[in-house]
Amino acid sequence: MANIVTITLNPALDKSISVPELVPEKKLRALSAKVEPGGGGINISRALKKLGVASEAIILSGGYTGKTLEALLSKEQVAFTAIETEGDTRENFVVFDEDKKLQYRFGMPGERVSDQELGLLMQAIGNCAHVDYVVLSGSLPPGTSTTVFHEIAIIAQQLNAKLIVDTSGDGLKAAVKEGLYLIKPNLRELASLVGKEWIDMADVIVTARQVIVAGACKAMAVSMGADGAMLITATEHYKAAAPQAPVLSTVGAGDSMVAGMLAALTKGWGWEQVLQYGVAAGSAATLHKGTELCSLSDTDRIFAEIKKN
Ligand SMILES: Nc1ncnc2c1ncn2[C@@H]1O[C@H](COP(=O)(O)OP(=O)(O)OP(=O)(O)O)[C@@H](O)[C@H]1O
Numbered sequence: 001m002a003n004i005v006t007i008t009l010n011p012a013l014d015k016s017i018s019v020p021e022l023v024p025e026k027k028l029r030a031l032s033a034k035v036e037p038g039g040g041g042i043n044i045s046r047a048l049k050k051l052g053v054a055s056e057a058i059i060l061s062g063g064y065t066g067k068t069l070e071a072l073l074s075k076e077q078v079a080f081t082a083i084e085t086e087g088d089t090r091e092n093f094v095v096f097d098e099d100k101k102l103q104y105r106f107g108m109p110g111e112r113v114s115d116q117e118l119g120l121l122m123q124a125i126g127n128c129a130h131v132d133y134v135v136l137s138g139s140l141p142p143g144t145s146t147t148v149f150h151e152i153a154i155i156a157q158q159l160n161a162k163l164i165v166d167t168s169g170d171g172l173k174a175a176v177k178e179g180l181y182l183i184k185p186n187l188r189e190l191a192s193l194v195g196k197e198w199i200d201m202a203d204v205i206v207t208a209r210q211v212i213v214a215g216a217c218k219a220m221a222v223s224m225g226a227d228g229a230m231l232i233t234a235t236e237h238y239k240a241a242a243p244q245a246p247v248l249s250t251v252g253a254g255d256s257m258v259a260g261m262l263a264a265l266t267k268g269w270g271w272e273q274v275l276q277y278g279v280a281a282g283s284a285a286t287l288h289k290g291t292e293l294c295s296l297s298d299t300d301r302i303f304a305e306i307k308k309n
């Protein structure tokens with residue numbers, strides 16, 4: 001069994017409700033309410049658990065929201081190490097309008113994290129023994145320098161682990177300085193990585209190869225929402241289409257996709273199947289409302305469909 005560590009620097013307590021119709025002034029009665037642990041790495045660990053793969057989530061966590069988040073992770077039997085922060089863990093809020101089938105996402109600002117707290121997080125990562133994969137995903141707490149991503153990449157290398165990164169903007173630019181195993185940008189994030197406003201699907205392979213040849217990563221999965229994804233290495237490239245199914249919520253699609261790819265990697269599968277299983281898991285996450293991640297049965301069913309095409 002591969003040893004996987006996920007890292008979440010900016011976790012969140014995700015609250016989601018659905019209302020019959022979102023209208024101003026009126027008192028709205030929630031039809032359902034859910035509280036879940038969230039943030040890139042945490043979601044990947046939770047999705048991995050659903051896919052039957054164990055991992056350990058290293059997180060920053062503070063205040064009563066942090067305690068709730070930790071209790072929820074324990075309930076889901078996701079192993080974690082929490083570095084306590086003085087500031088409270090932030091909250092996110094999702095409202096689903098049942099009438100219009102539309103989703104509204106609100107993010108509360110997070111609190112700053114001190115250098116000492118970040119230092120303890122780095123120590124916790126460095127102390128991990130026999131790690132095969134380190135997964136760095138999500139945003140940075142407000143005020144934290146993107147160089148932290150580069151520092152984590154260096155630690156992952158010292159651990160001899162394969163580093164997988166799913167983040168955006170300057171954070172991604174800082175992480176790739178070290179030469180990563182796999183990155184999963186969407187089209188917008190890939191464009192930003194190469195200093196462009198936008199990239200057409202037709203230019204994805206050429207652009208990805210430029211990034212790979214420059215030494216930024218060994219492989220790149222470029223996700224394209226409803227259009228599925230492509231996976232590019234120095235010598236191979238594959239495309240997988242997402243299935244046509246009614247989409248209820250795309251929240252967590254990217255995280256589920258990374259978890260799917262990782263689950264496939266731990267089975268020793270080749271890049272084409274790694275991509276297909278990732279797309280299957282990403283699309284599986286869209287079949288449910290709110291923040292729900294991929295289920296194993298949906299992922300396996302969609303994977304079988306993708307392989308047939
Ligand atoms: N509308 C959709 N229909 C079908 N599948 C989808 C849709 N949106 C996303 N997916 C699936 O999830 C994968 C990742 O989605 P996407 O490209 O939107 O990632 P992202 O932009 O990183 O998303 P996130 O907001 O979760 O970070 C896609 O490759 C696809 O398999």
Ligand SMILES: [Mg+2]
Nearest residue numbers: 166186254255
């Ligand atoms: Mg994403």
